[in-house]
Amino acid sequence: MNEIAKRIDDKMEHYIEALTEHVAIPSVSQLSFDQxxxxxxxTWIAAKFEALGLETEIIELEANGKQGRPAILASREAEPGRPTILLYGHHDVQPTGDYAAWxxxxxxxxxxxxxxxxxRGAADDKAxxxxxxxxxxxxxxxxGIRVFIEGEEEVGSPTFDEFLHTYKDRLAADVIVVADSGNWKVGIPSLTTSLRGVTEVEVxxxxLDHALHSGMYGGPILDSVTLMARLIATLHDEEGNVAVEGLLQEDTATVDYPEVDLRADTGILDGVQFAGSGSLAGRIWTKPAIAVIGMDVTPTEISSNTISPRTxxxxxxxVPPAQDPAEAAQALVDHLVSHAPFGxxxxxxxxxxxxxxxxGEDTPVQQLAHEVLAEAFGHESVDIGLGGSIPFISTLKAEFPNADILVTGVEDPDTRAxxxxxxxxxxxxxxxxxxxALLLSRLGK
Known part of the structure; x- marks a missing residue:
């Protein structure tokens, strides 16, 4: 390790300067931004891999009427008898949101x-x-090295499947490293071994067939916002557990997440209680979670004494990691329709x-990954779950069933991706x- 670590330490300021240069490119992949x-x-990324002697190409794939964003493929062939490693990352970033919040x-x-x-992008995922x-x-x-740097991860990877099928031969590898996750804490390295799925439902x-004067008809008729609130309230029980029939309720987390740490990591307000039952890690990583992420309601500045007809x-x-997302989505749809309040x-x-x-099962490659992480960080590496979703990892697993997939990353609870x-x-x-660097070196031997 010492020689590799010394080489990297000698170049760290150069790498920080390069990352700073890359962050300065506002590569937001939403089409409402300048593409x-x-x-x-x-182009910036391709030049970096070309400088390392890799054969490099920028590709913009259009599939099923969807326009892909620029992706980078780079490769170097393996020496005889040596494995090939696919390295994944993405160079698109989220919008900044309110500048005043920075x-x-x-x-x-x-x-x-x-x-x-x-x-923006300093961690997710330009690092x-x-x-x-x-x-x-x-x-x-x-x-052998194969690199795939995606340009549309932050918008749901709309052409990922087609890209994978089209360029499968150029992506095939024995080991796949996805650098888009995080570590348990600062200084404690991790492999992410489970991810929840995700589904979104519009309800x-x-x-009413039209709005009504609330003074004339209020009382026997409840407004649609109140009724929507009552419907949403059926999604959880009194403890805050998800109450949708048909969803798996697995608590298989093996790492303890103390409440004091979760409070510090999330910034939850004093006095606010955590919802649900079971371990905190399990509630975040392996059990289902439901959130209302948007609702059409009359803004307060234009509100009037009106019974709203629709919301x-x-x-x-x-979705729990082991559950089919389509099955889970249907369970949510069925629950919403069957719990319609007041007809x-x-x-x-x-x-x-x-x-x-x-x-899945621990493999020699996973064991090696834990070994090099522990060596580099000076702390034992742990398996963690992630409450977020990276659906394309399952696509990779299905396309390359014999490859070891290692989900790593550089984020931590303070990253605020x-x-x-x-x-x-x-x-x-x-x-x-x-x-x-140690992983690549030791896999090469």
């Missing part, structure tokens, strides 16, 4: 404060992209359904680079 920045970002003037101008680098660049540069040669509730809501369901007309439809992921003041812990990033 020239996506192409600029792809502690810096420009979220795309990375700011270094102590041991953290702040900026993952540069991690691959740095690891390849410093690893001992031998293994419409109607009670629409979008409901997000995080209100309720319809629901599935907008999205993405699968979860379970790593997708939020204001996103940041990267530079010490953990350095350790992750060392770990991946």
């Amino acid at each position: 020239a920045h996506m192409r600029e970002s792809a 502690d810096q003037d420009d979220p795309f101008t990375a700011v270094r404060k102590g041991d953290r680098l702040y900026g 993952g992209v540069m991690l691959h660049v740095a690891a390849i540069e410093n690893a001992d040669p031998g293994v 419409d509730l109607e009670v 629409r809501a979008h409901i997000s369901l995080r 209100a007309h309720v319809t629901a439809r599935v907008l999205e359904a993405g699968p979860g992921f379970i790593a 997708h939020s204001a003041n996103e940041s990267l812990h530079l010490g953990d990033w350095r350790n992750a680079i060392v770990a991946e």
Whole structure:
């Protein structure tokens, strides 16, 4: 390790400068933003892999009427008898949201404060992209390298399946490393061995064919917002557990998540209680979770004394890792329709359904990954789950069933990915680079 770690330490300031340069490219993949920045970002990344001697190409795939964003494929063939490793990351980022919520003037101008680098994409996932660049540069040669840097992860990877089928031969590998997750805590490395699936349902509730004066008819007729609130309230029991019949209720987390830590990590207000039962880690990683993520309600500034006739809501369901997302989505739809309050007309439809992921049995490659993580971080590596969803990992698993899939990353509880003041812990990033360089080197032997 010492020689590889020393090489990386000697170049860390260079890597931080490169990451800062990449953060400055506002590569937001939503089509309402200037997509020239996506192409600029792809060109920047391609140059990095070309400089390492990899054969590199930028691809924009159009599939089923959907326009893909620029992706980067890079490769180097394996020496005889050596395995091939596929390294995944994504270079698109979330919008910044309200600039006023950031502690810096420009979220795309990375700011270094102590041991953290702040900026949109600094962690999710431009740090993952540069991690691959740095690891390849410093690893001992031998293994085959295939790199896939996606440009549409933040918008649901709409052409991922078609891309995978089209370029399957150029993506096939013995080991796949997905650098888009996180670690248990700062200084404690992890492999993510389970991910929840995700589904989103749109529900419409109607009670009138037109709005009514609330003074003239209020009393016997409840407004649609109140009825929607009553419907939504049926989704949880009195303890806050999800109460939708047909959803798995598995609590299989093996790591303890103390309540004091979760309070600190989330910023939950004093006095607010956590919902549900079972271990906190299980509630986040393996049990279902439901959130109302949007609802059409009259804004207060234009409100009037009117009984609203109809309300629409979008409901997000995080699906237990082992459950089929289509099955879970149907269970949610059935629950909503069957619990219509006071005979209100309720319809629901599935907008999205993405699968979860379970790593399965421990393998020699997973054991090696834990070994190099522990060596690089100076702390034992642990298996964790992730409450979020990365549906394409299941697609990779289905397409390459014999490949070991390692889900790693550089985020931590203070990263605030997708939020204001996103940041990267530079010490953990350095350790992750060392770990991946060691992994590539030892797989090569």
